[in-house]
Amino acid sequence: IGKNKAEMSYPTLVIVITLLQVALVENLDCFTGRLGFGLMFTECSPNISYCVKVTNIDPEYVHVIDKGCDMENFCHVS
Known part of the structure; x- marks a missing residue:
């Protein structure tokens, strides 16, 4: 009985991982959408309302930049 349950859940697991x-x-669509270390605004894809934030170090000015998208679909720096 336990083996059958495991076999039945495998397709579900594959679907969940794929999704x-x-x-x-x-x-991550606008993850790389910033130019000039966050000094220029770039529109995000119209179907994305929020992108993952990441912290980078600007090698020229040596400060931390958070990249992401707000709910209006514009990448911003905070």
Whole structure:
């Protein structure tokens, strides 16, 4: 009985993992959308309302920049 339950849940697990990968790729759409270390605004993809934030160090000015998108779909620096 336990073996059958494991076999039945495998396709569900594959579907869930696939959906998570698709969501991650979509949410990283504007991850690289910034230019000039966050000094220029770049519009995000119209189907993305929020992108993942990441912290980088600007090698020229040596300060930390958070990159992401706000709910209005514009990348910003905070």
